[in-house]
Amino acid sequence: MTALLSLSGLGVTRKKRQILDGVSMEVKPGELVGLLGPNGAGKTTLIRTALGLGAPARGSVRLGGDPASALAPEERARRAAYIPQDRTIAWPVTVETLVGLGRMPHSASRTENRAAIDTAIAEMGLDAMRLRPATELSGGERARVLIARALAQSAPLLLADEPLAGLDPAHALSLMNTFRRLARGGRGLLVSLHDLGIAARWCDRIILLSGGHVIADGPPADVLDAALLERVYGIRAHVSQGSDGLMIMPVDVLEQTHTHTSPDPA
Known part of the structure; x- marks a missing residue:
């Protein structure tokens, strides 16, 4: 199965500081992958670099099996949709119009575009x-509007940078259910998250970043153990298996001995 996103030896340096170093990972169809790590670990830089945004990078990025750098912007947008961390909306267009911008990469009929827009609006x-x-x-x-715009794009790969920020618990859980539904339908999703409990409950795989390196990559139960959370986040966490699956409750902050870098400038 061809990966929707493949990074190999990805490295990014900005202002003489190493943001990412030797990052290799894949996202395949049907996967909901959580991208975790403390502030400054490189999560936003990884997502933006995968989309060809931001600083030049070392290593390779492939979208749908092809080098991302060889794809025209329209083709890249047909293969990967992006939910940015920045929620700024500059123009007073209607919600419907803004969601419709997600259809710009497609040469589709008006009927197809309308169906995609209506579905995304209803979903959110x-x-x-x-x-x-x-x-x-x-x-x-x-x-929610910006997420709907990305859903209307109908790309097989969705990259979301802290999409739960600003959402109340009901909308946050509803969005994770939407992401899971998309993955079960064959899309691949890479979602940057800070909520360890939500990541444990909804994600198929966890990629844990710290200091620009991949510290762990695997099922939530393998990655989100108390010892590793202590080392990476500097916290004491209660980890248990319940009737609803893996449960994680951060309990306290320990002495700051973990080694993540300063806040990610991207």
Whole structure:
């Protein structure tokens, strides 16, 4: 099975500081992969670099088996959709219009475009506000609109940078259910998360970054153990298996002996 995203020996240096160093990983169809790590670990840089954004990189990035650098921007957008961490909306267009921007890479019929837009709006529970100016929405509502735009793009790969930020618990859990549904339907997702409990509960795989390196890559139960969380995050966490699966509860901050870098500039 061809990976939707493949990174090999990825390295990024910015202002003489190593942000990523020798990162190799894959996301395959049907996978919901959680990208975890403390602030400054390199998560945002990894996602942006995979999309050809930001600083030049060493190593290789492949989308759908092809070098990303060889793909035209429209083809790259047909293969990978992006939910950025920044929720700024500059123009007072309607929610419906903004979601419709996700269809720009496609040469599809009006009927196909309309169906994709309507499905994305319904998925994110935005029907009641589809004609409202997007600039008048709350932070959480803007987040849902930008996620809907990415869903309307209908790309096989979805890269999401902290998509739960600003969402209340109900919308956060609903979004993770949506992501899981997309993965079960054959899409591949790489989702940057800070909530260890949500990552443990919903993700098929966890990639744990620290200091620009992949520290662990595997099933949540293998990666999210108390000793590793102590080493990477400097926390004491209660880890257990319950009727709902793997449960993680951060309990306290320990002495700051972990080695992650300063906040990620990207």
